[in-house]
Structure formats: structure tokens, C-alpha cells
Amino acid sequence: MDATGALPPTSTQEQQKQDEVGGGDGSYGVLLYYKYADVPDAPALAAFYESRCRALALVGRVRVGPDGVNATLGGRVAALEKHIDEMSSNSLFDGTDFKLASCEEPVDERVARECGFTSLSVRLVKELVTLCSNPSLTTPDISFAGRHLSAAEFHSVLQSVGTGSDTEAPAGQNDVVVLDARNLYETRIGKFHVPNVETLHPEIRQYSDLPLWIDEHTEKLRGKSIMMYCTGGIRCEMASAYIRSKGEGFENVFQLYGGIQRYLEQYPDGGYFDGKNFVFDHRISVGSNKDNILGTCLVCGSTYDDYSSRCRCSNCRMLVLVCSTCQDSTKEYVCELCLKNGKQCCEISVKQDCQAEPELSEPSDIGKLSISNKISTSKAPGSNGKVVSS
Template sequence: MMTTKHEEEYGVLLYYKYATIPDLHHLHSFYDSNCHSLSLVGRVRISPTGVNVTVGGKLSALKKHIDDVSSNSLFEGTDFKLASCSEPDSNTRVANECGFTTLSIRIVKELVTFSSFPLLKSPEISNAGKHLSASEFHSVLQNAGNFGETGKVGYPKKVMLLDARNMYETRIGKFQNPMVETLDPEIRQYSDLPSWIDDNSHKLEGSCVLMYCTGGIRCEMASSYIKSKGVGFENVFQLYGGIQRYLEQFPDGGFFRGKNFVFDHRVSVGSSNASILGTCLLCDLPYDDYSPRCRCTHCRMLVLVCNNCQVYEMEKNTTYVCELCKKTGNDVPLLPLIGSGEIEQEISIGTEPEAVTTSNRTECLPQLTRVEEITMPSRKLRILCLHGFRQNASSFKGRTASLAKKLKHFAEFIFIDAPHKLPFIYQPSLSQQIQPPPSNSCNSKFAWFVNPDFISESDNRDWNMSGCPFDPLQFMQQTEGFDTSLAHLKNLIAQTGPFDGLLGFSQGAAMTASVSALRGQLKGEIDFRFVILCSGFAINLSDQDLGSIDCPSLHIFGSEVGKDRQIACEASRELVSLFDPGSAVIIEHEFGHIIPPRSPYLDKIKDFLKRFL
């Protein structure tokens, strides 16, 4: 059969379905086989309670995928939202950030992370707000001022619009009706919404609440959470199919103004007469394009910066601060840098000019006569450092000495030993001539995670010969011991804390990532503002959804060129995907299993740390 030109066009398909999945791995195998055979890219998330899918490909392939999925009774009644669009350029930053250059299929605990902390009572999806079609939603808004007078059954007189999306999404498009109050929670991420609902429940009580989001999935959990509050919160409704279905029904925009932010390479989608609702963060002129991916220096949330301001501010090396960080007082001036971005010597008042080596020349610093002429941080950041497998605090301190020296004006590194003491093991040489070193000349080695059959070597200092060659993939089998390590950290932090951040190297990074995943639950016991993960990988985090770890993070690892022989770059990239992309920073280098203490990598590390000074 001949393929038409229209069928060869590119498209994006979005759908979700809440249903009990009897066999997660079987469904995973189906998606893996089906999507690869159809050359689809994007994200597939499978949980015990359903699926959430955003994929792109040829329209003919997407239609075939819909047919294949629809043949499974689990997906009966699924709303498949298919839209034609231009094919993404795999070389663009937008396509790479949105995951539209590869296919990612994962089994997760939640389809969308509704809360970053444990709720007293998790909402039941069966109690979600009633679905309103686009035309029904439009009709309610159109007649919002008449409910009290006409006595319509089931609707209170007061109608409220509730936007369940993130702040950067609402800045470029939202529903507007002068007869209806619109509540914008102004949240950084969806997991902040429950707290906002708790704090503002008085505004919702007794009202007809109309909720909306991009495609509908975020309203499912959020509407259920509102209804779980009981009497006065019964009248909660949600826009079926989200803004996307509404704009299809009302191509002129209807009550929606601006553009609909989408999480794929299209960035945003507007109506036939979409107005520009957003404004530039700096000059306040109309602007609504997130394609440049400008982000807040402090929290990494997307911000709108027009092209003219980008060019102008780039020349001044200006940083961006979002509205939320300004409200919370994070718009503090950052530490000015000298030369190549590194302060090489202590600055004292009234000294003679001193020679300082920069990246390509030697300069003389002028004499300083006033303290105001240079701004030093009021205090250094305290960073707790977690070593790698078969290391200890002393050896890790030595390995990072150069980095610590170059960051001494920013941060203080504190090193600790892991709790699991390892046996002394050596690999015999081929000639069998070399004897192991005497144990009394060696420091003990430790680990954060160990093999399931691990036996502690508390006081045994005898050397044992390895029964097999060292396995570079041994870290994949070291999955036990987290509870002991967590208790160890709690105790040490109680004695030596507080700390601004955690830095983990290799297995220490895996431990740091696991702690980050529990950040909300550990509040008050292990508090920190950021993490630095070097040559990291994930252990026991298979139930974490993409971007679900809500913690500012810096990821440093060897690129493919670097050929890290201990931890493959793919493992580190997989770990990155678990962190909120809005606050994750990546540094890839070419030097293998190390933390490179040189430019340009050092400058990027400093840029990250300066956000927390």
C-alpha cells in the first residue's frame, strides 16, 4: 500500500491511563518492542497504577502504536492526543532536554510525583474530580455568573479556576474570564501543589472548582486530594484532555489566552490568534519563548529572557533570578571573580600590588584600601564528603586536595568514613612472587553499600587473596547496607552538622542520591540544600520517576571520550534523569574516574556553589 505524504509527517502523541497493571514487566516488554519497531522516541512511564506516555515519530507509526495499544483492554477509554508538528532536531538543546532524541521506558512508583514528602493520606484516583469535556468546561465559564440565579443543580454560585501547572507554564498562557477568579499557585514543580492546597483550602471550600493542566494527568491526583478534604470540597471538576483538547475544540482560543507550554521539542502551542501573555524577566517587554532555555541561577527554573536582553546581559556576564527566588530573598549579589574566575591568594587591606597568574597572562592586582572593594562570602559553605567504595576519609581528602584548595574561599570540605569496614584483599601477580603489604601499614577501607553476603571485618587486619579478578561492574552487586549507612550519617550529622550540601564520589554519590530521594522524609535529621554527585550511579532507585528527586544537583562524570573504567557514563546519565531537570547541572569531562580541578570544569563548579552563598 502506498504511504501518503500526510502519513509521513512527524507528530507527537500524549496519553495516560490510570488502571491496575497486573504485570509491569510484561507491559514494559511490549512498549520496548513496539516503540523500537516503530522508531518512536520520548518517554514511557509504567507504574502499578497506570501509564504516562509522551512519544514522537512519523504520524503513520504513531497511529499504528495507538492501534496496538488499543487492542489491550487495559487501555479502554484512553484519550490519545495526537498532533502533527515539525520533526525535532537532535542537535538542539530543547530536543535533548525534553528527551526527544532517545526512547526512555521505565517502571516507576508514581506516574507523576504528587508530593515530595509523605502525605498523611494519599489521594485515591477513584475519587478524582468529575471530567468535563472542552465544550462543558467552556459552558461553565460562559455561564459562571448565572449559577446562583438560575439554580443549576450541582454548582455552587461561586466558580473558581485552579491552574495545576508550574509557574513557568502559567506565565505564557492561562484561562481568563473576568467573571471567574483564577488561582495560580505559582509553584516550581508539581510536588509543591499539595502544600499550596493545604495552605489555601479556605479559598476552595464551598466553591465550584474548575481545574486544568496541560493534558489532564496532573488534575487527576490534585482534584482527588482536594476532594479528600471532605465537606465543602465536593464540587471539584477537571478539564478532560487538558488545555490541548480545549484548543482543538476552540481553535480561536476560547477563554484561554496565550500559549500552552508542552514538555516536548515544540516548547509551546498556541491558538490561531494566540496573544503574547509572557514578559521578559529583565526588560518587561512582551516575550513568551522558552526555546533559549534560560534558567534562574539559584533554583534552575525556566525564565523568560528576550533575545536582546540575552545578548546584552551575556556581555555583562549577568545571572538571572526568577520571581520566586526574589520573593524568598535569594537575589543576593554573587561573589565577584578575579582573572580566570579563581581567587588565588588571601586579600588583605593596604598591601602592595601582587602578581596573579590568570589563564593566559600575569596581572597585577591594584592596592586595596577599602573592604568594600571586594565582596567575600559571609561564610563558607560546609560540604560533607562521602568517599567511594574501598576508600576512606583520609584517602578521599588526599584525592580532592587540589579541588579543596581552589574552592577554599567558597567551601569547607568535611570528610567521613563509611560504616561498613571491608576486608584487606589483594590481587596476586602472575608470578606469585609479590607478597601483600603488612596490614599494620595500611589504613582500613570502607563502603556505603555491600554485597548481600557481606560479613563485617570489624577487627580483622589479615590480608586475603582474591579468588577471582577484580570485576569493574562489582558496584552493580553492592546493593545492601543502606539502613546502616543512613543511621551512620544521621549520627554524624547530629554531632558535626549542619551542612549546606553533600558531595559524593562513585559509591558515595550513589549513597548521596539515595539520601536525596528521601530528602522530604529526612527533614530535621539530614538537612542539606544541594548535592554534588561525581561519577555517580543509582542503587535501589528503580521506583523513582524521571525528574522526581527534588533537590538542586551538580553531576560531574567522564564523557564517552573519558572512558571512565569504573562507572560508565551511561550509568551517570541515568542517575541525572532521576533529578528534577530544572535544578540539575551537568559537567562532562574527558579525564575518567576523577573530579577535574581545572578550567573550564572548575568554573562551572564555582558557578553552581555561588547560588548557595
Template sequence: MKDYSILLYYCYSPIADPEAFREEHHLLCLELNLLGRIIVAAEGLNGTVSGLREDCEKYMATVKADPRFKDIDFKVEPSEQHVFTKLHVRYKPEIVHSSLKHLAPQEKTGIHLSPADFKKMKDQEDVVLLDVRSDYEHLVGKFKNALTLDIENFRDFPEKVAELEPLKDKKVITYCTGGVKCEKASAFLLEQGFQNVYQLHGGIIKYGLEEGGEDFEGKCYVFDNRLTVDVNRVNPKVISRCYICQEPSDRMVNCANPTCNIHVPMCEACGATMEGACSDTCKHDPEKRPYNGTGYYQKETNGYNPFKGLYRKEKK
């Protein structure tokens, strides 16, 4: 059994004083030696963290003990080590930047489908699978026959919905990495007059964990040191091609030129030849980072302080 766990989770539930809660939550994570990224907003909580299995279990029990988060759905993946090097617990206006602040998914959103129900329904003739992730995410992996949108960020999703008008008579199932984007995407589709809107509860990650990931082609992009993870244990397939040589490759990298930093598939051979850069211009850029063979570049940790952000003083 692996000693570490990776947790992916979210919960839309009102938090009366999110800034005070952010501080309490930050302290909890420090006490449990967790690393990762957590966003706290008035509308809820969204995070992905890693830690020792026992510490992660304590964290999940503590969060679920709060009545506001009793229904939170943790996706738990075993790991041999931390997949983060820092802890950031931040207060923001939304738990996912969506430009849809007026929507409250806990009040109205698409029908949640369990991974098992999603598997039964996804291939029906009147069903459309809608990927609501960014283009660099679905470039490296998506469900077979899914409809993808050309968006750089989720906040661009509302502008693309007009293109989906011909699908209003279909059953639309949205999906994303862990489910959080689907909550507002589905709610917005309903607001725009779509009648039969569903969402894959727990996202791609939960579908892989519970149903083996059948028909998810390629790899799933994740927001930690791993960059991508395998999901499909049933009928895996590589769908992406190396940005340089166009040979099949699902190895995702960030361009070694920090000014560029695009997310693209790149095979190991081209990674070595190009020193992790996506072009000759980037390869010879004076700011290019030393290629470490992975294509993942951790932000500078100089001066990193895990207690940064704990601004409040004890009341006298």
C-alpha cells in the same frame, strides 16, 4: 498534511507487573521508531512521544487494543518532525510524582468536563478555575482569571490545599497540560471535603485542539524540544514578560548556565545579549552552555543507547 504526530496521553489503570510491561512497551516503541518519554507504574501509563504519523497510528491502535487502556485518550498534534531526540521508557512508583500514592483516580476523581462543556462552564459566577501546574508553567500561560499556586513541582500541591479552604462552596475546575495531574488533584480535593470538583478532560492541549483555546492567555509549556506551544486561535494574548528587560515576551528559555537552568521568558534581543543566561553571573559562569538561539539544551547524547533498560533475558 504534516508527516509526523505528537502524542500526549495517560491512563490510570492497574498494571499487575509494571516492570515486565515496561520492557514490552519499550520494545514496541523501538519497533515503531517512536521517541519521547513514557512512565510506567503499577497505577498506569503516562507518556508523550513523537513519530511518523503512520507509526503513531499503529502505536495508538496497539495500546487501545489492550483492555486495560481501551479508554485512553490520545491528544494528537501534527508536526513537521520529531520533537524528541531520545526514547526513555521508565518504571516509577507513580505516573506523575504527586505524594498521593494512596489515591486511585479511576475509582474516584473530579467530574470530567469535555472541552466544549468546560468552555460553557468556565465563566459562571460560582466557578473557580484552578491551575495545578508548576509556577514556571503558568508564568508563560494560563486561563483568564484562573487561580494559580506557587509550587515548584506537582508534589507540592497537597501542601497548598489549605489555602483553598474558602473555595469549598464553589465549583472548582482543575486543569493542567494534558489532564493527568488533575486526576489526582481533583481526587485529593474531594478527599479534603470539597464537594463540587471538576476537571478539564484532556487538559489545555485538547481544549486548544477542539475548541480553539479561547481565553487561554499566553502559551502552553510543554515537555519537549518546543518548550511552549500556541493554544489560543480565538483571542490570543501575551501575559509574560522578558526576565531581563520586562518587555512582553512569551518566548521561554532555560538559562544557559546548567547549574541554574531556570525556566524563564526571554525575548530574542535579550537572549542574544545575555547569551541565553538569566543574569551576568550566569553569563560568565565557566560551565555556561553555548547559546543556540532557542534556549533549549538537549542533554548529552554521547553514549545514548535506545536499547538501554532492556534488562530481562529470554526464559530458557
């Protein structure tokens, strides 16, 4: 398969064998991945996805743009593995972190439909991720993206600054902030918590609100080593580039490679992550071995973190947590952001559907890091990634 997205011809026998992979018995799985790269022929690549994903009986969402690919797919694990093999034969996907997780098949058709897991959707887009919905803001060059840290490296930095155990840290905890690049409804049910380390939760409705939040909080970020995280990595790519594009004082931006998903794989007990990781497919959320619940019911305040009912704010349509008891007695809800802004009827229109949020990797060697080079200054723009095995 060349970089245009066209596979070399296969024999009829081989093609038939590939087509059969998606139809037999076997365990179910979800595959997430993304790749920022120049795509020379996006329509051809989209057509390939349409053809091969259907042949393998895969469902989900694929977005193809001139700047790369973003995919969230579900199907039989054998079919997903075949898809990985097919995409890996294209040099365009060199270094891509294909995250494959086995799981139960979708059982709630309503949730599966809302998350796009009842059919296949392949779309051509102008850009993979819309960071700046305001036309007056310029989308940053992805080459400015922050440096990737593997789950182990990210954890080591948090451990060092959280306990003050690394004497090489120039000023300890005060020099490091942890920044959550996700939406409020995700943060409600799970987030990083590190003792003695400031963690910033923007409390935004949608990703395109993040640049404004960053602009309004530049002094909290200036001169800091910023440890960013999101579900799987793609949102940190562009958001970290946006921060670093601000120039002097914003050079030290680091992103959790593979996001929370890879972190929980590395640390099944949760590590420094509390609660559950909100995911944009029929699973809804994925937790660690810890059985702690961070979320609370919007109405009664009881401990609750289940979004399967898909309750939404009556004004802005953001997902809200409402326990089963309160669902029986209350049918309209106003989210905390609408209440905070004193709006009983928001003058905004936000569609909070499930969205793909897969991953990227740019291979590079990151050796054993002391705190001094874990958060060392890097004035040259660029993102030094590291491939982490699935």
C-alpha cells in the same frame, strides 16, 4: 494483547510490515496519553513498550507503574497510529484518550535532547505522578478524582458564570473558582481568563509543591465548585482527588478532560484561554489562532514568551523567560519566586526537565448540562469521565 502487556504472536510478514511503518517518509507527530489502571505485570508491559516503540522508530518517554501508564512519544504519524492500534488492542487501555498532533520535526537538537525527544526512554516507576513528595502526606486514592468535563462543557460553565447568564446558578460567580494545576513557568505564557470569575494560580515550581499550596488555601476552596485544568489532564486527576479527599465542603471538584490541549482543539480561537499552552516536548508551546503574548522578559519586562533558549534561574533552575537582547547582556538570572522569597541563593534542588503529561479517560455519559448539574454536588467519590474523540 492481554492486560499483562504481552501481545499475541504475529506472523513474520505482519511483524515486518509493522516494523516498516516507522521508517518511511511521512509527516511527523507527537502522541500523548495516560491511563490510570491496575497493571498486573508492569515489567512485561514495559518490555512490550521497549520492543514495539523501537520497532516503530518512536522516541520520547514512557513511564509504567503498578497504577498505570504515562507516555509522550514522537515519530512518523503512521507509526504513531500503528502504536495506538497496538495499545488499543489491550483491554487495559479501554477508554484511553490518545492525543495525536502533527507537527514539525525537532530542529533544535539541544531542546529535543532536554525534552527526551532524541531517544526512547522506558522506565518502571512506583507511581505515575508524584503529588506528595513529603513522606508525611498520603497520596490520595485516584477514585476520589473530580468529575471530567469535556472542553465544550468546561467552556459552557465558564461562559455561564462569567456572564451571569444562567439563572439556575445558586449564587453565580462567587460559587465558582478556576484552579490552574500547573507550574509557574507554564502559567507565565498562557492561562484561562474569565471575566468576573476568580482564577487561582498557585505559582509553584513543581507539581509536588501543589498539596502544600492547597493546604494553605483551603478556605479559598471550601464550599466552592472548583474548575481545575492543566496541560493534558494527568495532574488534575491526582490533585482533584487530593482536594476531594478533604471531605465535606470539597465535594464539587471538576477537571477539564484532555486539558488545555483538547480545549484548544475545540476552540481554535482560544476561547477563554489566553496565550500559549506550554508542552513537554520539542514544540515547547502551542498557541491558538489568537496572536497574543502573555509572557514578559524577566530582565527588561518586554513582551516575550519563547522558552527555546532554555534560560534558567541560577538558584532553583526553574525555566525563565529572557529575551534575546537581555541574553546577550545578562548571563545569570533570578526567578520571581526566588526574588519574592528574598533568596539570592535558593536552598533547594529542583530539576525542571521536560516531563510527560499525557491523558486518561473513564467512559461515561455526560449529557447536556445546565449550570445546576454542571457544578452539582457529588458526594460519592469517583470520576465520571467522557471519551472525547481525537
